[in-house]
Amino acid sequence: MKTFKEILENRHAYAKDWKARTGGKVLGFYDTYFPEEVAYAAGLLPLRLLASHCEDALTDRLMYGNCYCTRDIFNQFMLGRYDYVDGLVSIESCQWWYNAFDTTLIEFPELWSHYLFTTDYVDARTSKDAVFSELKIFVKRLEEWIGKTVTDEALDNAIDVYNKNRALLRQLYQLRRFDRTAVLGSEVMEIMLANQVMDKAEANVMLESLLPELEARAPQEDGVRLMLIGSETYDAKLEKLVESLGANIVTDELDNGTAYILNDVIPMKNRLMAIGLRYLGKPHSALKDNVWRRRPEHIYQLYEDFQADGVIIAKQIYCHPHGSDMYAVWKLLRERNIPYHTFERDTTLPYEETKLGVEALISMIKPGMTRLHGWSK
Amino acid sequence: MLQEYGKWPESAWTGGEAIWKSAKKITGGADVGTTSTQVAILADGALCGFANIRTGYDFKAAADKAFALALGNSGLKASDFSGIFATGFGRRNAVYATGTTDEVLAHAKGARFLYGKDVNTVVDLGGQTVKAVRLYDWDRVQEFKISDKCATGFGRHIEVLCDLLEVPITEIGEKSLQVETDPEPVSTTCYNFAFPETVGLFRHGYKEEVYSENDVLATHLFTVAWRVLGTVGKLCPLDIGDISVYKELGFTGGLAKNPGVTKRIERKLGVTALTSEYDPALAGAIGAALLA
Numbered sequence: 040m041k042t043f044k045e046i047l048e049n050r051h052a053y054a055k056d057w058k059a060r061t062g063g064k065v066l067g068f069y070d071t072y073f074p075e076e077v078a079y080a081a082g083l084l085p086l087r088l089l090a091s092h093c094e095d096a097l098t099d100r101l102m103y104g105n106c107y108c109t110r111d112i113f114n115q116f117m118l119g120r121y122d123y124v125d126g127l128v129s130i131e132s133c134q135w136w137y138n139a140f141d142t143t144l145i146e147f148p149e150l151w152s153h154y155l156f157t158t159d160y161v162d163a164r165t166s167k168d169a170v171f172s173e174l175k176i177f178v179k180r181l182e183e184w185i186g187k188t189v190t191d192e193a194l195d196n197a198i199d200v201y202n203k204n205r206a207l208l209r210q211l212y213q214l215r216r217f218d219r220t221a222v223l224g225s226e227v228m229e230i231m232l233a234n235q236v237m238d239k240a241e242a243n244v245m246l247e248s249l250l251p252e253l254e255a256r257a258p259q260e261d262g263v264r265l266m267l268i269g270s271e272t273y274d275a276k277l278e279k280l281v282e283s284l285g286a287n288i289v290t291d292e293l294d295n296g297t298a299y300i301l302n303d304v305i306p307m308k309n310r311l312m313a314i315g316l317r318y319l320g321k322p323h324s325a326l327k328d329n330v331w332r333r334r335p336e337h338i339y340q341l342y343e344d345f346q347a348d349g350v351i352i353a354k355q356i357y358c359h360p361h362g363s364d365m366y367a368v369w370k371l372l373r374e375r376n377i378p379y380h381t382f383e384r385d386t387t388l389p390y391e392e393t394k395l396g397v398e399a400l401i402s403m404i405k406p407g408m409t410r411l412h413g414w415s416k
Numbered sequence: 417m418l419q420e421y422g423k424w425p426e427s428a429w430t431g432g433e434a435i436w437k438s439a440k441k442i443t444g445g446a447d448v449g450t451t452s453t454q455v456a457i458l459a460d461g462a463l464c465g466f467a468n469i470r471t472g473y474d475f476k477a478a479a480d481k482a483f484a485l486a487l488g489n490s491g492l493k494a495s496d497f498s499g500i501f502a503t504g505f506g507r508r509n510a511v512y513a514t515g516t517t518d519e520v521l522a523h524a525k526g527a528r529f530l531y532g533k534d535v536n537t538v539v540d541l542g543g544q545t546v547k548a549v550r551l552y553d554w555d556r557v558q559e560f561k562i563s564d565k566c567a568t569g570f571g572r573h574i575e576v577l578c579d580l581l582e583v584p585i586t587e588i589g590e591k592s593l594q595v596e597t598d599p600e601p602v603s604t605t606c607y608n609f610a611f612p613e614t615v616g617l618f619r620h621g622y623k624e625e626v627y628s629e630n631d632v633l634a635t636h637l638f639t640v641a642w643r644v645l646g647t648v649g650k651l652c653p654l655d656i657g658d659i660s661v662y663k664e665l666g667f668t669g670g671l672a673k674n675p676g677v678t679k680r681i682e683r684k685l686g687v688t689a690l691t692s693e694y695d696p697a698l699a700g701a702i703g704a705a706l707l708a
Contacts, residue, residue, distance in 0.1 A: 373559070378559075379559075380560070381561070381650075382562070382564050383564045391505060392545075392562075392564075395505075395518060395519060395520075395545075395562065396562050398518040399518040399519070399520035399521060399557070399560055399562075402517065402518050402520075402557075403520070403521070403556070403557040403560070
């Protein structure tokens with residue numbers, strides 16, 4: 040059986056193979072607010088578009104601004120790496136995602152596309168009605184595209200598959216709890232990323248086989264336990280760097296980390312409403328943490344649950360949602376005396392510069408201050 | 417031979433035999449930075465030798481040369497030390513080191529050595545990056561921020577500017593302070609942008625017709641100070657807790673000797689920069705020696 044790491048590294052080959060095996064279509068999406076269950080119920084492969092670290096000599100003339108993540112995804116379309124993608128969906132997210140979506144459609148007008156509005160105020164009284172209404176439109180357009188009806192049975196199956204997937208991934212996260220750390224942060228991140236480009240039924244089979252193996256591992260002492268928060272991440276390089284310095288990322292607050300798995304679709308007679316409520320109720324992304332500002336407390340709760348010793352905030356350069364969000368997070372971390380280090384990621388992860396900051400954070404925490412060794416002056 | 421205006425004076429000193437012969441513990445620290453390299457030798461916690469030289473293009477040669485200069489004619493060998501710690505971007509090139517430490521902790525420790533245990537805010541003005549550190553009352557880092565843009569080149573920026581303007585590096589700080597008000601800063605992003613911007617200003621007669629040489633220096637040093645303030649400003653705001661402890665600030669690094677930068681930061685933050693009998697460029701090496 041292929042490992043998650045192999046699938047992540049050969050994700051384009053995986054999707055092409057899936058198409059050949061099933062005869063289905065691939066629907067690319069940008070943001071984790073996209074309700075994958077609906078596309079899955081329609082027989083599509085919802086494919087999270089992930090950035091890579093490839094050379095970019097094309098996109099500068101075609102799009103202005105943009106963070107590295109969105110620019111690179113567009114670049115991969117231009118290089119033909121996403122030539123198997125049949126359709127694109129963008130949800131209401133940051134302006135860079137929308138710009139990438141829009142520019143890609145200018146260059147590739149043959150792609151089927153849909154813009155799915157998701158309210159920025161996810162807590163508002165009328166948000167669920169707005170999202171339900173948008174999902175109905177989306178289902179109708181999907182049905183026109185694939186030429187068949189999305190049935191309640193198909194939606195129920197998709198909900199079951201995705202709920203199971205999230206539950207299995209939550210079990211994976213539990214393997215880094217304080218009392219028994221069995222996996223490394225880099226291993227978990229590779230599984231999380233591979234999972235997002237896979238057919239979830241296939242991912243579930245792999246996870247069910249992998250989890251007992253991981254649970255059987257001898258618990259390891261992971262030194263300094265760190266939490267990672269910030270912008271999107273598309274590889275496990277930072278996690279590996281942290282591990283090389285004698286620490287471990289034990290939890291995160293990332294869109295493709297805990298925010299992807301912490302809540303399930305609660306079955307309701309109105310399936311679309313149930314799916315809509317799951318996405319509105321998921322841990323708020325930096326862009327949608329309006330009105331109540333729930334993120335800082337949520338981050339603190341995760342920090343406590345996983346008994347972390349410090350926090351790394353890795354913001355993508357030009358990522359304005361996290362640029363404005365991190366001040367509220369800093370405030371809470373300072374007030375609660377939690378050691379943290381913030382830095383900006385660029386196209387690549389500059390090893391020595393990043394190491395300098397992470398090493399300083401670890402040495403700030405290490406001398407007798409980790410939870411393992413107790414807190415002292 | 418053309419004068420190289422950006423070259424700052426190197427220095428080295430080794431204490432007399434009496435200091436290190438009677439010492440119970442001798443430790444060393446090497447700070448191998450992008451622009452300069454320092455080595456400090458401590459005998460029972462007292463400075464008994466140091467060297468501060470330009471790194472040049474060969475990190476290893478600089479690390480070896482600085483160590484040899486600090487040892488002087490003492491007859492000490494690396495094996496006589498209880499420990500030698502290296503820090504800085506080129507730390508791996510100090511092959512005689514028995515361990516390494518990060519720059520943040522090294523400069524924090526070094527600042528406490530230079531300025532006393534009451535210093536709570538330390539700003540390292542290095543050749544490549546700026547590090548702002550806040551310390552607890554006890555000997556531990558509370559928070560730190562590192563300048564995060566590429567090619568920040570703080571100290572290196574000044575060296576290039578001196579060569580361009582043909583003004584010795586030791587004079588530019590005082591000269592820049594002679595202006596009544598600081599002109600608009602040149603590019604605050606990095607010196608790679610600031611340099612051609614300055615050349616462009618000269619082409620349009622900026623230097624001769626619009627402003628004096630001091631104005632050009634002022635605009636550059638204001639730019640550097642502005643970027644430092646951006647990093648320091650991200651530290652825990654002064655309105656949290658007892659602000660009285662933050663009224664003093666300890667600068668470390670080679671740029672700490674440039675009043676054109678430090679005075680502007682002092683004015684803007686409303687703080688007083690502490691002074692020391694030791695060269696602030698040695699802070700990283702002293703801190704590493706204390707940790708060894």
